[in-house]
Amino acid sequence: LLEPLDPSESAEMVASLAIVDDGLRARICDASEGNPLFVEQMVALVKESGTTDVSVPPTISALLTARLEQLDDEERSVLERGAVEGRIFHRGAVQALGPDEDRLVSRLTSLVRKELLRPDKAMFADEDAFRFRHLLIRDAAYDAMPKAVRAELHERFAEWLRSHQDALVEWAEVLGYHLEQAYRYRAELGAVDDAAVALGREASGLLAMVGRRAVDRGDVSAGTKLLERAIGLLAADDVDRIPLLPRLGFALVVRAQWETAASVLAEAIQLGEVHGLPDVVADAICSRVFVDLHTDPGMTHARAEKELDRAMQLYRQVGDERGLARAMTEAGRLPFWRGETQRSVEQMELAAAYARAAGDRAQELAALTTLVTAMVDGPAPVVTALARIEETARLTTGASHADMALLRCRAELELALGHYEAATGFADAAEALATDLGETLAVHTGIARVRARLAFAMDDPLTAERVMRAACDALYAIGDFGHLVSSLPVLTEALYALGRIDEVADDIDRAFGFLTDEDLDGQVSMRRARSWLLACRGQLEEAEGVVREALAYAERTDYLMLQAEVLADLADLLVLMSRPDQAATALESAIALHERKGATGYAERIRARRAGLRRN
Numbered sequence: 001l002l003e004p005l006d007p008s009e010s011a012e013m014v015a016s017l018a019i020v021d022d023g024l025r026a027r028i029c030d031a032s033e034g035n036p037l038f039v040e041q042m043v044a045l046v047k048e049s050g051t052t053d054v055s056v057p058p059t060i061s062a063l064l065t066a067r068l069e070q071l072d073d074e075e076r077s078v079l080e081r082g083a084v085e086g087r088i089f090h091r092g093a094v095q096a097l098g099p100d101e102d103r104l105v106s107r108l109t110s111l112v113r114k115e116l117l118r119p120d121k122a123m124f125a126d127e128d129a130f131r132f133r134h135l136l137i138r139d140a141a142y143d144a145m146p147k148a149v150r151a152e153l154h155e156r157f158a159e160w161l162r163s164h165q166d167a168l169v170e171w172a173e174v175l176g177y178h179l180e181q182a183y184r185y186r187a188e189l190g191a192v193d194d195a196a197v198a199l200g201r202e203a204s205g206l207l208a209m210v211g212r213r214a215v216d217r218g219d220v221s222a223g224t225k226l227l228e229r230a231i232g233l234l235a236a237d238d239v240d241r242i243p244l245l246p247r248l249g250f251a252l253v254v255r256a257q258w259e260t261a262a263s264v265l266a267e268a269i270q271l272g273e274v275h276g277l278p279d280v281v282a283d284a285i286c287s288r289v290f291v292d293l294h295t296d297p298g299m300t301h302a303r304a305e306k307e308l309d310r311a312m313q314l315y316r317q318v319g320d321e322r323g324l325a326r327a328m329t330e331a332g333r334l335p336f337w338r339g340e341t342q343r344s345v346e347q348m349e350l351a352a353a354y355a356r357a358a359g360d361r362a363q364e365l366a367a368l369t370t371l372v373t374a375m376v377d378g379p380a381p382v383v384t385a386l387a388r389i390e391e392t393a394r395l396t397t398g399a400s401h402a403d404m405a406l407l408r409c410r411a412e413l414e415l416a417l418g419h420y421e422a423a424t425g426f427a428d429a430a431e432a433l434a435t436d437l438g439e440t441l442a443v444h445t446g447i448a449r450v451r452a453r454l455a456f457a458m459d460d461p462l463t464a465e466r467v468m469r470a471a472c473d474a475l476y477a478i479g480d481f482g483h484l485v486s487s488l489p490v491l492t493e494a495l496y497a498l499g500r501i502d503e504v505a506d507d508i509d510r511a512f513g514f515l516t517d518e519d520l521d522g523q524v525s526m527r528r529a530r531s532w533l534l535a536c537r538g539q540l541e542e543a544e545g546v547v548r549e550a551l552a553y554a555e556r557t558d559y560l561m562l563q564a565e566v567l568a569d570l571a572d573l574l575v576l577m578s579r580p581d582q583a584a585t586a587l588e589s590a591i592a593l594h595e596r597k598g599a600t601g602y603a604e605r606i607r608a609r610r611a612g613l614r615r616n
Contacts, residue, residue: 339557418601
């Protein structure tokens, strides 16, 4: 960040640009408050006015407006027409917006000489491009035009842009933006006739298309905004608005805006049923089931499966294999959450095959990344899971939701191998990509948990506490209790290590009310948290009973590493209860599970604990 110029530097800058008297120099320096753009433009205003007897505007916006008012009408018109395209504009566009202009080149040259514009690289062949020297200059020129003029010029610019479709990668989004502006200015002026409605509908179609593509590639932040704009351009009773609702609902789910998502999805289901749009209803059901599973403790897997079966029937009704693959992917998550990862992998393979047959790479990757996640937690050996990650990564773009998920899985596996530096690098990359894509939920769930586990591995419970407290606060805020019951125990583990576990005692009791019977990871994790709390309070026998309950739940799953973690907890308790032989047996079982998984780093850490137990 650049600091403001100090008074002496401002005075030096004024002196380098023009000879002015001491009084005017002092007034310029005082008003500029160290902003070099203000100094530059004020001196230019003095030069062009031909006198030093000028008032100093109080703000940079007022100064730039005054500067532009010094121009003749024709030059100001050129700037205004250029401002419609943006900070960078093209000579051909300005000519198209003012076809009667016969001295455009000389006026552009004059504006360059006056340092309001500078030449730039053109995006279109056989064109000259110019850039406003500062975005605020562009804004001042644009704001000077009445809304009716802006509306007309945006529409005319859109017509010019249609002839350059092949030269601009973002052509659809840019065209949609200018049509959107033309419509909105007419709406603000109360001039929404049939022609204006047509502009809005075309803009909506373009923005929706770009928004869908953004969501499909994982850029949900951009996709959400584009879809919201597209929907906002259509009347509430416009049938074309309905198919956009489930798309927006899905993006809002990924961004963890679940309350808004639930409202949008409910509207999509209602309108889809009224208007006979089965694919809309099915899309909305798939997203709503995911939300309900995480926010409604009464949402059972049986209900979820029934809803997803309905979605599959609707997709088959319209012959939508892409949608069918999506519903199958959502259904395949359920056995994973029940600890049946091998079954989940089989279902995800089938869902990926359906998506591949439909030519939907984004949905194929959604199924494959869930498959890989199941392999990470299940009995698949670490080396096998790593190989599947490499295979899947060859299908990705390098900056998508799938890439983010694969990076997080890679971090988990490198941590299991004891490769802490590599694991940290993959976790950093996953978080950076999730942040760029607007995937708030991913940051506060899987990525936060792997960061905390890395901190534990490096004996840094303070960092684990910081990461998980932020994650749990975020999950509480959005009402995501499904993820909370897996995240709160990680925070509890950090506070246990720090001797401050009582800080979350009430949260632990409350979180048991959020558990569902089928969420076995939550059932295990919350019991681990309660056992630590009881142990800290000296209630060792009660703690042992709770941790053995956790072990019984864990053994109903094929989560090998989770089973090993519970056995290690049991060993810690048995040591406190002066039963070292039983503790050693528990640790031997944990080592065997990690070795079966190929989690050599975890196995080595437990061996060290067992060796310490024997020495004592």
